[in-house]
Amino acid sequence: MPEAPKQPQKPTEYEYDVAEKNKKTLHFIEDVTANADQVQKRVLAEILSRNAHVEYLKRNGLNGHTDRETFKKIMPVITYEDIQPDITRIANCDKSPILCSQPISEFLTSSGTSGGERKLMPTIEEELGRRSLLYSLLMPVMSQFVPGLDKGKGMYFLFIKSEAKTPGGLVARPVLTSYYKSNHFKNRPYDPYTNYTSPNETILCLDSYQSMYSQMLCGLCQNKEVLRVGAVFASGFIRAIRFLEKHSTLLCKDIRTGTLNPKITDPSVREAVMKILKPDPKLADFIEAECSRESWQGIITRLWPNTKYVDVIVTGTMSQYIPTLDYYSNGLPLVCTMYASSECYFGVNLNPLCKPSEVSYTLIPNMAYFEFLPVQRNNGGINSISMPKSLNEKEQQELVDLVDVKVGQEYELVVTTYAGLYRYRVGDVLRVAGFKNNAPKFNFICRKNVVLSIDSDKTDEVELQNAVKNAVTHLMPFDAHLTEYTSYADTTTIPGHYVLFWELNVNGSTPIPPSVFEDCCLTIEESLNTVYRQNRVCESIGPLEIKIVEAGTFDKLMDYAISLGASINQYKTPRCVKFAPIVELLNSRVVSSNFSPKCPKWTAGHKQWNNMN
Numbered sequence: 001m002p003e004a005p006k007q008p009q010k011p012t013e014y015e016y017d018v019a020e021k022n023k024k025t026l027h028f029i030e031d032v033t034a035n036a037d038q039v040q041k042r043v044l045a046e047i048l049s050r051n052a053h054v055e056y057l058k059r060n061g062l063n064g065h066t067d068r069e070t071f072k073k074i075m076p077v078i079t080y081e082d083i084q085p086d087i088t089r090i091a092n093c094d095k096s097p098i099l100c101s102q103p104i105s106e107f108l109t110s111s112g113t114s115g116g117e118r119k120l121m122p123t124i125e126e127e128l129g130r131r132s133l134l135y136s137l138l139m140p141v142m143s144q145f146v147p148g149l150d151k152g153k154g155m156y157f158l159f160i161k162s163e164a165k166t167p168g169g170l171v172a173r174p175v176l177t178s179y180y181k182s183n184h185f186k187n188r189p190y191d192p193y194t195n196y197t198s199p200n201e202t203i204l205c206l207d208s209y210q211s212m213y214s215q216m217l218c219g220l221c222q223n224k225e226v227l228r229v230g231a232v233f234a235s236g237f238i239r240a241i242r243f244l245e246k247h248s249t250l251l252c253k254d255i256r257t258g259t260l261n262p263k264i265t266d267p268s269v270r271e272a273v274m275k276i277l278k279p280d281p282k283l284a285d286f287i288e289a290e291c292s293r294e295s296w297q298g299i300i301t302r303l304w305p306n307t308k309y310v311d312v313i314v315t316g317t318m319s320q321y322i323p324t325l326d327y328y329s330n331g332l333p334l335v336c337t338m339y340a341s342s343e344c345y346f347g348v349n350l351n352p353l354c355k356p357s358e359v360s361y362t363l364i365p366n367m368a369y370f371e372f373l374p375v376q377r378n379n380g381g382i383n384s385i386s387m388p389k390s391l392n393e394k395e396q397q398e399l400v401d402l403v404d405v406k407v408g409q410e411y412e413l414v415v416t417t418y419a420g421l422y423r424y425r426v427g428d429v430l431r432v433a434g435f436k437n438n439a440p441k442f443n444f445i446c447r448k449n450v451v452l453s454i455d456s457d458k459t460d461e462v463e464l465q466n467a468v469k470n471a472v473t474h475l476m477p478f479d480a481h482l483t484e485y486t487s488y489a490d491t492t493t494i495p496g497h498y499v500l501f502w503e504l505n506v507n508g509s510t511p512i513p514p515s516v517f518e519d520c521c522l523t524i525e526e527s528l529n530t531v532y533r534q535n536r537v538c539e540s541i542g543p544l545e546i547k548i549v550e551a552g553t554f555d556k557l558m559d560y561a562i563s564l565g566a567s568i569n570q571y572k573t574p575r576c577v578k579f580a581p582i583v584e585l586l587n588s589r590v591v592s593s594n595f596s597p598k599c600p601k602w603t604a605g606h607k608q609w610n611n612m613n
């Protein structure tokens with residue numbers, strides 16, 4: 001994620017002393033990591049004393065205690081489902097202090113889902129300051145490795161998404177939408193590190209075509225000034241390149257003539273873009289020539305020749321996009337700067353030029369109180385089909401504090417936040433890579449249970465299984481049965497899409513027409529969660545594909561797994577495959593390929609709420 005403005009500044013600080021400010025920030029990082037344990041103790045005491053009288057803590061019998069020992073003994077380790085009734089009350093207008101003594105300012109809609117709907121994370125006004133603080137660490141860290149970044153601009157493709165209102169009138173929206181619409185972002189004082197090619201108006205335009213078009217146009221017009229490029233996730237940046245591929249003729253026309261595409265109708269966007277757009281036939285010719293070359297290899301370095309790195313998250317499932325980014329950027333460093341969520345912003349990468357496979361994030365101890373649940377992984381067991389299991393008393397005691405984690409060990413992250421989550425399981429699995437002073441650095445390993453992901457969607461095995469179950473009803477009239485299936489996130493297409501490999505046992509004599517498989521594709525899409533469907537509607541995910549494979553294919557798959565050392569007794573068909581030879585094996589036995597004929601239905605907000613847009 002790109003960096004945000006520094007904390008509000010006095011006017012005298014406009015005479016910028018970048019070096020001095022960077023030094024202060026780095027000193028802050030030294031300080032909080034050296035005193036990680038003391039900071040964590042203080043953070044927990046602060047959260048618990050402020051919220052001593054909230055219903056949730058009283059209900060659990062914490063009785064105003066603020067020490068770690070009592071907290072760990074008394075408070076349960078929970079998942080979203082445990083507090084869902086409380087969240088529903090807040091959403092329905094109960095203003096009493098249920099989770100937090102401060103008023104809930106809005107809900108942040110997580111890309112994690114529960115019962116097919118986005119999770120709602122309550123937040124409070126002051127959390128915006130904490131998010132800004134984490135953003136403000138990023139560029140001082142970066143500038144230790146890449147000097148001169150204050151001398152140019154960042155071309156970041158940033159977007160807002162639609163909002164909904166809860167029945168009680170609270171806004172529910174993604175955390176970045178909340179951040180970009182806040183004064184912390186919109187009215188940021190001048191800072192060379194938050195100097196972007198995209199005017200705020202283009203970022204704050206809800207229409208995704210107008211937003212992307214105008215951001216790309218402004219990025220192209222200022223191409224020589226751009227020193228770094230990026231988006232939040234790798235998938236978003238690749239989408240922007242794809243957009244350029246599709247719309248380069250129109251973009252070049254605008255640059256040549258200095259007039260703006262009439263499809264950009266938002267008056268504030270037009271006004272902001274027109275301040276940047278000047279007729280520049282030479283630049284238009286140059287861009288046109290580069291875009292019409294057969295190969296798009298290195299297009300980023302060709303069009304934005306001063307770019308030093310690509311700032312996108314490529315850890316976790318986003319690692320599938322590394323080859324594509326390497327191709328477009330001619331191997332520029334791919335920089336993952338931070339690790340964050342709707343629940344809480346967690347940490348930063350203190351060695352941003354490291355290889356993507358070595359990225360580690362140092363959790364910043366004053367963001368929240370962090371605990372770690374040791375995870376044992378056997379045969380990829382984390383992703384096996386299971387509901388998140390609740391912990392018994394002994395397991396609850398096994399959670400370790402931030403400074404006590406062990407190098408090499410994997411843990412599930414558990415947070416207690418200022419906004420009123422107590423011992424909440426985030427669902428991410430992290431591995432300790434080392435320490436920065438006394439604060440651990442973590443590799444992001446995976447999100448628990450997620451098998452398929454293209455963009456912000458996170459589909460688990462249970463959802464996939466239910467969706468497939470719904471779809472196979474279309475096969476009944478043909479006396480056909482699904483004998484085995486697996487899935488694959490295909491990111492070789494742009495946008496990427498879900499592929500399901502199906503092996504059938506057909507008893508009926510009537511051949512199954514392609515339209516039936518298309519219906520199956522659509523039923524699966526309709527059955528998947530709201531984040532998947534939203535991504536489909538805004539074209540961040542392509543149509544789902546079902547590939548029918550020859551009879552016997554899944555036996556071959558098992559033979560192959562056994563040849564690689566899997567035990568015959570324990571072999572289970574994986575519900576998702578990633579290993580290239582296995583994908584190749586499946587692809588070599590495809591007899592027909594079928595795509596979803598249209599987008600699944602999606603509306604903003606939870607099913608039962610009114611739409612704000």
Ligand code: AMP
Pocket residue numbers: 109110111112175313314315316317336338339340341342343426428444446447
């Ligand atoms: P959301 O709650 O929708 O904001 O999504 C937050 C989740 O995105 C985290 O819990 C992670 O699973 C994932 N995520 C965020 N930052 C990173 C990162 N730097 N690397 C890998 N996954 C990330």
